Amino acid sequence: MxxxxxxxxxxxxxxxxxxxxxxxxxxxxxxxxxxxxxxxxxxxxxxxxxxxxxxxxxxxxxxxxxxxxxxxxxPQQYESYLRTEEMGLTVYGGSQPIELTPSETDPRSVGSSSRLEDDPRLRIMWAGYAFAKGYTHARGHEWMLEDQRYTVRVLDFNQPGTCLNCHASMPEVYDELGNGDREAGFDTVNAMTYSEATQHASGPVACIDCHDPDTMSLRITRPAFVTGIAALKASEGIEDYDVNRDATTDEMRSYVCAQCHVEYYFDGDAGNRLTFPWAEGNHIDDIWKYYEEDGHIDFEHEITGASILKAQHPEFEIWSQGVHADAGVSCADCHMSYDRSAAQKVTDHHINSPLFDANASCGTCHSDDAETLVNRVVTLQDRFVVSRNQAFDALVSLIYNIEEGMANGVDEDSLDLAREYQNKASFYLDFVYSENSYGFHAPDYTQSVLIDSMDASRMGELALEGASREDLEASEVTQKYAQDIEDRSDLEFLR
Ligand code: HEC
Ligand code: HEC
Ligand code: HEC
Ligand code: HEC
Ligand code: HEC
Known part of the structure; x- marks a missing residue:
């Protein structure tokens, strides 16, 4: 094409x-x-x-x-904004155009390649959930509405209007459905079916979603983020946080993105309200704790019957744990660089992988040449993928062993405990899998999350062998095995 x-x-x-x-x-x-x-x-x-x-x-x-x-x-910002339509691959990121045959149900002629085909283990991790049927590589913003309308996850499954909040320009939709009251419009969208809601949308995220039309300053237009960030700040001891009043310009350069590039769920008790699970903090352990207390789950696993949580694109949460966030480097710094030679600041609105032009994206702060910078990123990503593969194999092995345990009459308590560990191993792996930087946004943190996932898979295997919750919950080195070492008089070097 x-x-x-x-x-x-x-x-x-x-x-x-x-x-x-x-x-x-x-x-x-x-x-x-x-x-x-x-x-x-x-x-x-x-x-x-x-x-x-x-x-x-x-x-x-x-x-x-x-x-x-x-x-x-x-005009310059607008022209670059339109370029989010372009596709192209980097070593791990970017997107690859796939030719589609337009049909009644899906009129698209160009799609993005499948992540399920890249890694079929995903179908085992998500067995029983719509993601096991269709999951593609993200591409530019220009496509967000169409890709949502025609994904099999919408065509073959009933989805709520809530989905729309991150896939369209919303001020117009909120105004229309809330008669000018955007908060009311948000509630109305969430309560609708997706097929109803999407008829009110006319295009992808637009200028009005990120900018105040009078001053052009950045602003937050998504109620879910207003509530979510206030809860996160409250967990840090900051009360009554109002993002549009209290955030600095630098913070806004990440917050506008964090309206969508975050883990989320639909709160069924609140009319399918879009909710960010940040009341305990936005580290994965905080989010895990939040979900444990809330009791929310996403699906029942088709092979093992375990209750499973699905994670989605936590770019903001993972970036928050990295050195760049620590140093105040925002999403826009790397994904929306600006031309420093121009007389006036013109921010590049062609939001994509920074690796297409590492000089522009990283050069403000790093003096290495583009090739060196790309190599540094890819080295981190290579290491991430190796660990991710190990964690994934451990999880799939646990899933198959639970299945075998069910067939071989392992007692129900042991199976249930193993299922709990399956959920943890799955959520921790999914959290960094569905994050789209392949570990780059916070390399050390991501590795530690993968270790936690592997540990949970290992615990699940031990549970199948009859280990109790108490055995497994003790930190094994400091507590359980420490006492045993005293008794190892059989070992020459310990005598
Ligand atoms: C220090 C620079 C830097 C910062 C800050 C940063 N990113 Fe990234 N981001 C990258 C790099 C590098 C990649 C990997 C791109 C690749 O593999 O092609 C990436 C990948 C991504 C991707 C996947 C892109 C693709 O082409 O597949 C998304 C989405 C993303 N970042 C969003 C964000 C968001 C949202 C924030 C802020 C919360 C953020 N990034 C902060 C550098 C950065
Ligand atoms: C909190 C914001 C948010 C909500 C709510 C949301 N999405 Fe997304 N969606 C994103 C972001 C960000 C991306 C790009 C990053 C990625 O693909 O991981 C994306 C990517 C996608 C894609 C392309 C990649 C893929 O997953 O195949 C599809 C399709 C999609 N979403 C469908 C949906 C559907 C269906 C719903 C409702 C069940 C939904 N989205 C709800 C933010 C959201
Ligand atoms: C309204 C929700 C929303 C906002 C706000 C948003 N994004 Fe996205 N972003 C998405 C969705 C949805 C996709 C995937 C679209 C698709 O695959 O069709 C996406 C895709 C991307 C990609 C992948 C592009 C590619 O070519 O592979 C990057 C990078 C990205 N976003 C970064 C950002 C950054 C940086 C910001 C803030 C400046 C931001 N996004 C703001 C929803 C959003
Ligand atoms: C996803 C959010 C987002 C969208 C959508 C968006 N912008 Fe921006 N825009 C930004 C960010 C981030 C900056 C940098 C702001 C800063 O540094 O204070 C910016 C800066 C600007 C500026 C200030 C001058 C400059 O270039 O730095 C103008 C003008 C502007 N955008 C116009 C537009 C127009 C026109 C559109 C629609 C075609 C648009 N923006 C869409 C996020 C967005
Ligand atoms: C606005 C400034 C800024 C930008 C833009 C920026 N960085 Fe950084 N980068 C930093 C700072 C500050 C550190 C932390 C340095 C330190 O603590 O020694 C850092 C650290 C790093 C590290 C070490 C990571 C680690 O975990 O130790 C790498 C790799 C890196 N940057 C790559 C990049 C790449 C690639 C880009 C562009 C996609 C980029 N940076 C863009 C400021 C920036």
């Missing part, structure tokens, strides 16, 4: 503008353009002197939903 075809397809499916809206937009644009011509000539003259682009071609308001209108004021 040629670039032009991709463009054309995107052009027709981007935004469901009604005829009247288009007409109003055209008339408005004409009036504004006419009225401003004289001013423009004047401004354009001055622009050549100062190299300052004109930011006031059109008046933006909190109901200017269409990014193309914002693009008239900010």
């Amino acid at each position: 040629s670039e032009n075809e991709t463009q054309a397809e995107v052009g027709t499916t981007r935004r469901g503008w009604t005829a009247s809206k288009v007409l109003i937009a055209v008339v408005l644009t004409a009036v504004v353009t006419f009225g401003m011509t004289a001013l423009l000539v004047n401004i354009l003259e001055r622009r050549t002197e100062s190299a300052q682009p004109n930011h006031n071609v059109v008046e933006l308001s909190d109901t200017t939903y269409d990014p193309a209108v914002w693009g008239q004021n900010y």
Whole structure:
């Protein structure tokens, strides 16, 4: 498929503008353009002197939903924003275009490659859950709405409107469904079915989702993040945190992304409300504890009957545990670099893998050449994949051994204990598997999570052999085995 075809397809499916809206937009644009011509000539003259682009071609308001209108004021940002449509591979990241045959149910002609085909063990980990049927590599923002509408996880399963919150430009949807009250609109979306909700969406995340139209400063538009980050801050002793009032500009450069690139669940007791499990903190142990107390689970495992939690894209949580977050380096620093040679700051809105241009992405702080930087990343990712494979084999082995134990009459208590460890091993592995940096965002932390996963798999195996909860919960080196060592008088070197 040629670039032009991709463009054309995107052009027709981007935004469901009604005829009247288009007409109003055209008339408005004409009036504004006419009225401003004289001013423009004047401004354009001055622009050549100062190299300052004109930011006031059109008046933006909190109901200017269409990014193309914002693009008239900010053409450079808009052009780079449209490039999120492009696909391409890095060693581990990026995305690979796959040709699809458009059909009634799925009109896409280009998809992204399957992660299930990359690693069939995923189907065993998620047996009994929609993810075992379809899971693709993420691609650019331009695709987010279509990829959600036509994934088999939506086509073959009933999903709630809650899904939409991270896959579309939402201010328009919230306004429409809440009659101007965005919080009310959020509640309405969550309570709908996905097929109802998605009809109200007209395109992917847009300028209005991240920017205040009056000042262009960054802002949070997702109620789930407002609540989630307040709970996280409260766990750190900060009460009444209001992200749009209290966050610094630097923090906002990560928080705008953290509205979506996070672990989440739907709170069934609260009308399927989108919720981030951060009330204990956002380290994986805190999230695990939160889910244990809450009792939330995602599915029953088809092979073992275990209650399993599924993790999703915790980029923000994992980044939070790394050296870059410690040093105040934001998501935007690496994924939205800016051209330092330009007279004015122009942030690259083509959000993608930083490795396509490591000089621009990392060069502000690291003086190594691009090749060296890419190699440093890939070395960390290689090590991550080796450990991830080991943890994965340990989990699959546990799953098969539980299945065998069920067939061979292992007692129910031992099986249940093994199932609990399966859930832990699965969630910890899934947490770093579904995080999309292949360990880069926090290499040491990610390795420690994989060790915890492997440990849980090992505990599960011991449970199948009859070890009790007490045996397993004791930290084995410091407690259980420490006493035994005293008795090992059979060992020459201990006598
Ligand atoms: C220090 C730089 C840096 C920071 C800070 C950073 N990232 Fe990344 N990110 C990377 C690198 C490098 C990769 C790996 C890209 C690859 O393998 O091609 C990556 C990968 C990703 C991917 C997968 C991209 C792909 O092409 O597959 C996503 C999504 C992502 N990051 C989101 C975030 C979010 C959200 C934040 C903030 C919470 C963040 N990143 C912070 C450097 C960074
Ligand atoms: C909290 C925000 C959030 C919610 C809610 C959410 N997603 Fe996503 N989704 C993302 C992010 C971020 C990515 C890209 C990173 C990735 O693929 O791991 C993504 C990727 C995807 C993809 C492409 C990759 C894949 O998984 O195959 C599909 C399809 C998808 N989501 C479907 C859904 C469905 C269906 C729901 C509701 C059950 C849903 N999403 C709810 C944030 C969200
Ligand atoms: C409204 C929710 C939302 C917000 C806000 C958001 N993302 Fe995403 N992001 C997604 C979804 C969904 C996808 C996957 C789209 C798909 O595969 O169709 C994605 C994909 C990506 C990718 C993969 C791109 C590729 O080409 O492989 C990167 C990198 C990324 N996002 C980084 C970021 C960063 C950095 C920010 C903040 C500046 C951010 N995102 C803000 C939802 C979001
Ligand atoms: C996912 C969030 C996100 C979306 C969507 C988004 N931006 Fe931005 N934008 C940012 C971030 C982050 C910055 C850097 C802000 C800072 O450093 O204070 C930025 C900066 C800007 C700036 C300030 C000048 C500059 O380039 O640094 C302008 C103007 C701008 N964006 C325009 C747009 C336009 C126009 C659109 C829609 C076509 C858009 N943005 C969509 C996140 C976003
Ligand atoms: C805004 C500044 C900044 C940017 C941009 C940045 N880094 Fe860093 N990076 C740092 C700082 C600060 C440290 C911590 C240095 C230390 O503590 O010694 C660091 C540490 C690292 C480390 C060591 C990691 C570890 O766990 O010890 C690697 C590797 C790295 N950066 C790679 C990258 C890559 C690749 C990019 C671009 C994708 C990048 N950085 C972008 C500031 C930055």
